[in-house]
Amino acid sequence: MRLTAKRRRAALAATAAALALTTTGCLGSSDDGGSGGSSGGGDDGEVEILATTDPLVFDGLKKKIEEEAEAAGINVNMQRVDNINQLILTRIQAGDPPDIAVIPQPGVIKQIVDRGEGVELTDDIVPADAIADMTPGTLEAGQIDGTQYGLMISMNVKSLVFNNKQAWDKAGYETPETLDDLAALTEQIKSDGGTPWCFGIESGTATGWPATDWFEDLIMRYGGADVYNQWITNEVKFDSDVVRQAADFFETNVLADDSVPGGRGSIASVAFGDAEDTMWDDDPGCWMLKQGNFIVSADFMPQDVVDNVDERVGVFGFPPAEAGGENPVMGGGDLATLLEDNEDSRAIMKILADVDLGTEAAPSSSFISPHTEFDTSLYPSETTRQIADVAYQADPFLFDGSDQMPGEVGAGSFWKEMTAWISEQQDLDTTLTKIDDSWPSS
Amino acid sequence: MTIKILNTLITVVVGVGAAVILYWVLNKIAELLPGRWEDRIKPFLYILPAYAALLFYLVYPAIQTFVFSFANATSTEWVGWDNYTSLLQSENFQDTLFNTLLWMIVVPVVVVALGLAMAVLADRLKPRWERMSKTIIFLPMAISAVGAGVVWGLIYNYRPEGREQIGLQNAIVTALGFDPVAWLQVTTLHINSFFLMMILMWAQVGFSMVLLSAAVKSVPEDTLEAARIDGADERSIFFRVVVPQIWGSVLTVYVTTLIGVMKIFDIVYVMTNGGFNTNVVGNEFFNQLFSNFNNGAAAAIVVMLMIATIPIMWYQVRNFRREELMA
Numbered sequence: 189m190r191l192t193a194k195r196r197r198a199a200l201a202a203t204a205a206a207l208a209l210t211t212t213g214c215l216g217s218s219d220d221g222g223s224g225g226s227s228g229g230g231d232d233g234e235v236e237i238l239a240t241t242d243p244l245v246f247d248g249l250k251k252k253i254e255e256e257a258e259a260a261g262i263n264v265n266m267q268r269v270d271n272i273n274q275l276i277l278t279r280i281q282a283g284d285p286p287d288i289a290v291i292p293q294p295g296v297i298k299q300i301v302d303r304g305e306g307v308e309l310t311d312d313i314v315p316a317d318a319i320a321d322m323t324p325g326t327l328e329a330g331q332i333d334g335t336q337y338g339l340m341i342s343m344n345v346k347s348l349v350f351n352n353k354q355a356w357d358k359a360g361y362e363t364p365e366t367l368d369d370l371a372a373l374t375e376q377i378k379s380d381g382g383t384p385w386c387f388g389i390e391s392g393t394a395t396g397w398p399a400t401d402w403f404e405d406l407i408m409r410y411g412g413a414d415v416y417n418q419w420i421t422n423e424v425k426f427d428s429d430v431v432r433q434a435a436d437f438f439e440t441n442v443l444a445d446d447s448v449p450g451g452r453g454s455i456a457s458v459a460f461g462d463a464e465d466t467m468w469d470d471d472p473g474c475w476m477l478k479q480g481n482f483i484v485s486a487d488f489m490p491q492d493v494v495d496n497v498d499e500r501v502g503v504f505g506f507p508p509a510e511a512g513g514e515n516p517v518m519g520g521g522d523l524a525t526l527l528e529d530n531e532d533s534r535a536i537m538k539i540l541a542d543v544d545l546g547t548e549a550a551p552s553s554s555f556i557s558p559h560t561e562f563d564t565s566l567y568p569s570e571t572t573r574q575i576a577d578v579a580y581q582a583d584p585f586l587f588d589g590s591d592q593m594p595g596e597v598g599a600g601s602f603w604k605e606m607t608a609w610i611s612e613q614q615d616l617d618t619t620l621t622k623i624d625d626s627w628p629s630s
Numbered sequence: 631m632t633i634k635i636l637n638t639l640i641t642v643v644v645g646v647g648a649a650v651i652l653y654w655v656l657n658k659i660a661e662l663l664p665g666r667w668e669d670r671i672k673p674f675l676y677i678l679p680a681y682a683a684l685l686f687y688l689v690y691p692a693i694q695t696f697v698f699s700f701a702n703a704t705s706t707e708w709v710g711w712d713n714y715t716s717l718l719q720s721e722n723f724q725d726t727l728f729n730t731l732l733w734m735i736v737v738p739v740v741v742v743a744l745g746l747a748m749a750v751l752a753d754r755l756k757p758r759w760e761r762m763s764k765t766i767i768f769l770p771m772a773i774s775a776v777g778a779g780v781v782w783g784l785i786y787n788y789r790p791e792g793r794e795q796i797g798l799q800n801a802i803v804t805a806l807g808f809d810p811v812a813w814l815q816v817t818t819l820h821i822n823s824f825f826l827m828m829i830l831m832w833a834q835v836g837f838s839m840v841l842l843s844a845a846v847k848s849v850p851e852d853t854l855e856a857a858r859i860d861g862a863d864e865r866s867i868f869f870r871v872v873v874p875q876i877w878g879s880v881l882t883v884y885v886t887t888l889i890g891v892m893k894i895f896d897i898v899y900v901m902t903n904g905g906f907n908t909n910v911v912g913n914e915f916f917n918q919l920f921s922n923f924n925n926g927a928a929a930a931i932v933v934m935l936m937i938a939t940i941p942i943m944w945y946q947v948r949n950f951r952r953e954e955l956m957a
Contacts, residue, residue: 274920392900392903393899393900393903394903395902395903395905396905448790449790449791449792449793450789450790450791450792450793451790453812453815454788454789454790454791454812456812456815456905456906457788457789457812457814457815458788458789458790462789465793466793473792473793594922595921595922595923596921596922596924599921600917600921600922604904604905607905607906608905608906608907611812611815611906613817613906613907622721622722625720628703628922628924
């Protein structure tokens, strides 16, 4: 009797353990089955597209793509996912890539190409005349070692400076034409008793990234596009003259006393999205915000500012080093990559390359087309047109550098060491050396 | 959504069914054996799935991790001890180790001491008040570490001077006429690390209190009476009579908390992601694996952590066995 009771208990425990096991094991695989769908490539009349764009942009693009695809008799299964970087590599490893992936990071496209995947976008896939009007530099953003693998379908711009339009006009400040002008303007605002810059780099686990944007913009201006591209691959070190020059400008204008509300020590604790909160006061708490076009949204700005964006928000391009010289503009974009080469997916790539791809997305989202011939009247506001114009004037358009660096640096040491430097935990020399040291050896 | 629910249901039904069938088959196999052998073999057959699970989900990954720690970032080439040497030589990782050590020294001791103090003090209250105060102290346990991070994020929140402070600590500080402080950036004496430790302690003290309270209550009343009759004051009763009798529970709580602290990740990740010199080993592991995609370095960190945990686990298991024998 005693034995059986003991046995029963053992059996019960073992069953429970086995149960836990089998269920957890099954959950993992059933999840895969759910999201994988039945569209694992092939010429089956259905094209699977994965993208990670902003939801509103995604909805607009999806609508347009589905319309066009239906006209061509192709079934499109377009999904928005959050972690496309990991997902895409996992699915490639599993031998089940989507037909087309829209990826925001050139580094990930390089990883795809390194694994022997990705189809070169030759003329017969993306017609040359369809992309002849692309903003200079946007095609290069999708090239891996000179071969076109990614095609930019929507862009964002980061070389922008926002201000409180009404207060700005009242004070009579002028749009700076050069970096020297910008420095002079910073001084002028200070001498007028204002605080020139709104600046915060707190962003949870990604704290520090807004500072890297400053460095990228300054380095491409002081060094030019070639030096910038060498800097991204660490051929030009962080511990170099051009980076020091950038740091010097940044330190003199943004980190100096009275340059930002609360001073240098506050920068690392102020959320990047809260930095401009006081800019909208009648007597602005700070005057200029250097940030990407995504910031013009009720997620970051007060609702009444966004509702009256053309009256309230002023914007100009981050000025070039010299007037009339090279005018690089920094930003990002979503790059369509072809992973399964077949007739249907090629047809979809043509749709993606078309200048009219964004006609549905533009009026209702922050979408900016990389095509200079895009109908700008579709943009929802004058501000968006101005922002797009900054991008279209680019010579050239350069992709956000930290997105192209290895993860250790671009999403790691670059952020962290900048944060440590800005919050005065270490000097510039240490900062630059530490970032160089963190560069992966392989 | 319906598909997901259906999926879950099917999974559960199939899972339970499969387990039942598996045991039924194993049972049948055992019954095929002649009399005495059936009884001898059956326990092993029953325990087999559990052992197999341990092997597949614990031993195998552990070995794999160990192997990967000698390979490069993509686990495609051998690099010898490079992962270990480059980690241990990097100044940042040394800081990370030191911070983890600080956590290991401070948190378990404080958690046990506070938990014990609260258990003893609550024991003196009337039952109703005891229940209530214990519930309140235990509540934070129910909040996830990420949730706790959000709560404490509001306590430590900082805004530049002149703007309205929404952080509790800064609201107090500014009300007293001082300048607001960016708490999580104060690296002097690792104060910011201590602010992070506060969060874990806040969440863990309840757990410690509940276990120790049970232990305190199980101390036989007659031993206390005997001590009182012998003229011992309350202090020596506590330290010489109560504490020795609950020492086993104290150790258990200490070791459990210690192991938890060694693996701490979520709080640091949410609050600073290791910035301002608050990094700990768990967070560094996560960043190596998921931001740097460096399998080698991540595996090396895990192996070091594993080696550091083994003596504690061994001590704990031995302790546990000894107590079981005594009981």
